[in-house]
Structure formats: structure tokens, C-alpha cells
Amino acid sequence: MATEITSRERVLAALRGDEVDCPPVSLWKHFPERDQSAAALATSTGAWQEMLGLDFIKLMPPGDYATIDWGLRSEFRGARGGTRDPIHVPVRTAADWRSIQPVDVTRGFNAEVIRACRLVRDAVGPDLPVLQTIFSPLTIASKLSNGAVIEHLRAEPAAVHDALAIIRDVTIAVTRESLRVGASGVFFASQCSSSDVMRREEYDEFGVPYDLPVLQAAADEGSEFTLTHIHGANTFFELLAGYPAHALNWHDRRIGPDIQSVLRDHPERSAVAGIDEHAIASMTPDEVRAQVREAREASGNRRLLIGPGCVALAATPDDNLRAAVEAARA
Numbered sequence: 001m002a003t004e005i006t007s008r009e010r011v012l013a014a015l016r017g018d019e020v021d022c023p024p025v026s027l028w029k030h031f032p033e034r035d036q037s038a039a040a041l042a043t044s045t046g047a048w049q050e051m052l053g054l055d056f057i058k059l060m061p062p063g064d065y066a067t068i069d070w071g072l073r074s075e076f077r078g079a080r081g082g083t084r085d086p087i088h089v090p091v092r093t094a095a096d097w098r099s100i101q102p103v104d105v106t107r108g109f110n111a112e113v114i115r116a117c118r119l120v121r122d123a124v125g126p127d128l129p130v131l132q133t134i135f136s137p138l139t140i141a142s143k144l145s146n147g148a149v150i151e152h153l154r155a156e157p158a159a160v161h162d163a164l165a166i167i168r169d170v171t172i173a174v175t176r177e178s179l180r181v182g183a184s185g186v187f188f189a190s191q192c193s194s195s196d197v198m199r200r201e202e203y204d205e206f207g208v209p210y211d212l213p214v215l216q217a218a219a220d221e222g223s224e225f226t227l228t229h230i231h232g233a234n235t236f237f238e239l240l241a242g243y244p245a246h247a248l249n250w251h252d253r254r255i256g257p258d259i260q261s262v263l264r265d266h267p268e269r270s271a272v273a274g275i276d277e278h279a280i281a282s283m284t285p286d287e288v289r290a291q292v293r294e295a296r297e298a299s300g301n302r303r304l305l306i307g308p309g310c311v312a313l314a315a316t317p318d319d320n321l322r323a324a325v326e327a328a329r330a
Helices: 007-016 038-052 065-070 094-099 108-124 137-144 149-155 157-181 200-206 208-220 237-241 259-265 285-299 318-329
Strands: 073-075 085-088 130-135 185-190 225-230 247-250 270-275 304-308
Touching (some): 038 108, 065 137, 065 157, 130 157, 137 149, 149 200, 157 185, 185 208, 200 208, 225 237, 237 247
Parallel strands (some): 270 304
């Protein structure tokens, strides 16, 4: 009698490129106003998992969580994606980067996000991969300054480099602590690696040297599933696809490139892709199933984990979410 494999075994097999009974599947969205404490975030995550029965969980702390301990304040104003709007940004001028000092990740909001990871792990047990959301240092700097870091790094590069080094070290500490309390790996998100945001040579200077130590820290702590999220249009895709990671996540439906091309060009990576994170909110369940079937066909059911290209809209109907999981398991 065949033994049913665990979600962890299914995910690791897909990351290796082995044959699996069906591609692993996960979905994620924000939980507005329910993501402001470890307990509330863990409870919401548990309910999400109970409803969908996913093969891995991407933790969904608020998108600005890494900035809170440096003074950013925000509020939820009904954004479709479930994100929060800043109401106080601590860095407004290039000189303000000098105010960025190390923070203790065992206290404050970073500690809440780490504790949420531990609570989720305790709730779901050992056989379900849990990924902590980790933003690139430059992404955090952009959030701290409402995007002004790009102007500042051109005007006062030394000040920005100094701040990025501090942000890098704090991000490494969050990464290490998350893995120590139960995360299986990290969802590493870069939101500045695009020519719409900055020049490639600028990212080579202000992005890459701060990204790679974070990813190395994840590897050093035994991350078994490092997922690089390449955010936006006109990205430096090949650069980030070359980062040390097990899989890539990007806007395959909305922006491209397509799954088949990425798997062909990056044989050492798997893809977490297949679902249009915006359209899923308005499609019919049958249309959602069709997207999943197309992704499975494009990959031949190898090196594919079904997932959205980015955060699904908060108002996505439950029937559509269930349809995606059903199609992945069919």
C-alpha cells in the first residue's frame, strides 16, 4: 500500500526536479488589521491553512513590518491588495539616513513577526514548510523613505551605504531568528531591482552587495526552501535569477517571462508561478482551474510549485482560491 507523502516531501521533491504526485501549491494574501500582532497574524494564517490545505505557507506580515522599529507609522485605508499606507516616514532627506541605527530584533515589531513564525510552526507541525517574508535591504530603505532613497543614493551615496549596512545586519538577524524558531526558509523579495526604479549599475552597487549576505545567512541557518521574488516590470531578471535560491517567483502571467522559458533558461531553479494574482479576484473558478492546468502543461509537472505571481488581492473569493488548489491536486 502506497504511503502518502507529506507536503514537505512534495515541496522538496519539486525543488529537486523529481517527479511528484502533483505540483505543490500555495497562495498568499494580506490580512488587513489582523497582521499587527504575532497572535492575530498566526491565528489568521492558521485559518487560511485550514481552509485551503496548502503545501507551504508564506507568512504575510504587513509589508512595512521591517520599517516599524525605525519609526515608520502606517494605517490601512482599504487598498485592494491589503497593504497599508505610510502616515509618517522617518527618512525624508539624505541627512536623515544618519539616524538609522541598529535595532534589537528580539524586541519591537520585528520580534512580533519572528514570534508569529514560531506560533505558526507550533500550530502546523513539522511537515508543512513555512517561509518567512524577508525584504531586501534596499527595499526596506525605499519603504523607510517613501522611495526617496533613489534620489538620496545619487546625491549622498556614503550616507545611504552606511544605512544599508545597518539595515542588512538587522535583516540578517531577522532571517536567522526566523529560521531558528521554525521557518523552513525565506521568501526574499526585491522591489527595487527594475529599470523603472533605478539603473542597473546602481543596483549592482546598492542592491547586490546587501542582498547576498542575507541569502547567505539563510543558507548558513539551513534554509531548505529559499524563494526569490522578482517584483515589478522591466526587472533585472537574470541578475536576481542567479541569486542563490531554490526557486523563483515573479509576475509570470501579468508581465512575464513565461514559465517554460524560465525553467529552460534556469535549469537549476524551480518556479513558483501560474496564477495571475490580480485576475484571480475576478475570474470564475473554471478560469482559475484553466490557468493552473496551463502552468502544469508548460512545466510538464516538473520543477513547478503552483502559486500567484505576487500577493493575491485581499478580496479574492474563497471559491477561486479553492479552485486553484483543486486544479493543482487534480
